[in-house]
Amino acid sequence: MIGKAPGGLYWQRQGPYLCSVQLPTASYLTPEALTTFIRLALAEDVGDGDHSALSSIPAEARNRAHLLVKGEGILAGMALAPLVFEEVDPTLQFTPLLHDGAAVKPGDIAFTVEGPARSILTAERLVINCMQRMSGIATYTAHLNTLLAGTKAQLLDTRKTTPNFRICEKWAVLIGGGVNHRYGLFDMIILKDNHVDYAGGVAQAIAATHAYLAKTGRQLPIEIETRSLAEVQQALDAGGIDRIMLDNMSPDQLREAVALIGGRYPTEASGGITEQTIGEVARTGVDYISVGALTHSVKSLDLSLKAY
Template sequence: MQSLRELLQAALMEDLGTYGDITSRAVSAEKKQAVGRCIVKRTGILAGIQVAQQVYDLIDKDVKIDIHFRDGDVCQAGSVAFEVYGNAYTLLIGERLVLNLLQRLSGIATFTRRYVEAIEGTGCEVLDTRKTTPLWRALEKWAVTLGGGKNHRFGLYDQFLIKDNHIDLTGSVSAAIEAVLRYRTEQNLSAPIVVEVRNLREIAEALRYAKEIDRLLLDNLSPQQVARAVEYIGGRLPVEVSGGITPENARAYAEAGARYISAGALTHSAPALDISLKIQPLQ
């Protein structure tokens, strides 16, 4: 897996290509010193400040950053998150990558906080999913935690998640669970086991393995259906719900008895936080 430094370097090269920033070169930006002010234009949770520092460090170690807000801080519209000082060409070539990361990650953190606030006091937790931008999963999942959410499995290797496709391939919930239990023993693994169930029959089947599995996943059910399922489960296993859950309906699912809410929207549909970087020459 590529390190963050390698990913940032690749992202910079994607922007610079062979010739660099031809517009900034044309106006002789490299001959001037400048300051860039990062302005948050909509209130939200900041995420990506330390990554922005790494971007500028990659370009030019002489760049100086004066940070006013840290990752995870609530930043009001109009606030200056940081000021960056250095060669104008350096600031200009880093501008888009820095803003892309800040807007994306802050958007995720801010959107996650909406879910967390919606279910406050219920004891339910908000989880992310693997529906992330390829290669940027670690950053996006980190942004979720800054918004108050928790990380679901990071990949296909750190949790057994028996879904409908696995059940259909093996023929039944029991067959899929048995196969996973055998494999986990044979490979000497300790990864938790989560089982997706679609109806009361499958719930009953999965509950026979309540001592061996970790939780049940109810997908694409209404809050009323979830409440009936939770009552049937009777506390024998924690319940996770997913599918079409929004900040507006999250509380209904939490109050129906869900212990966890997982939402792909946290990372695939979070609106970017409006942030700009205004660069001006130093006198």
């Protein structure tokens, strides 16, 4: 169970213990969403039972284990791990030794867990899978953020996430110092190239969107993707938007577009931006840079749960 504790921390009950952990305050990180994710993931892995543990480990056996860091990077998933252990067995005792966002190196110990041996083994793989992937994302996010130093640009993630694992991947971006873009199709309108082409143009897409929002009574931010300076001008002429995306533009084009927009709307650069190009893109004056590779092309951080 998770609840709010004094000082903006969240707390979670670990058997008889009350353990304070930092959780970013993103709207999607609700107790219900985290519980649903964990239960579905355990159902996928455990099925009708962890027969390896059930067959080889006595029911009364109690043991302990710790999470060994085997790579260098930024740790993520420390607030998620105890929730997994608790779901498997509320009597497991989880002791955090590091925190989300900590810089780690080989040999560091992130946490210890103690209790029924079967339960530790059943929870092991889900905890490691989540934390390795999340730590890889946080590590890459933190690295790209260093390349934005001296600029106003903020690093955004995208919807290029693993199905049913988005909650953890976007959480990891936050831990690494990035900014979450929309969570899904429901919480923001982004009129991308295909929307614009199907609608008949930039102005038509924006007009249709306003009509839809008025008809349905919804209030959602609107972002329009533009592919040229001509489309930027069309977006400015139409108005009624909240952000302009500048897609697959060269640094020179980005600078022209930023000048043309003149601060009337926040700007977002996107499209094939890499660690080799992100610094130059940031120096064009854009407000945001979205990078799909944050969640679709990262290397997991090597972690291992070891008995001791």
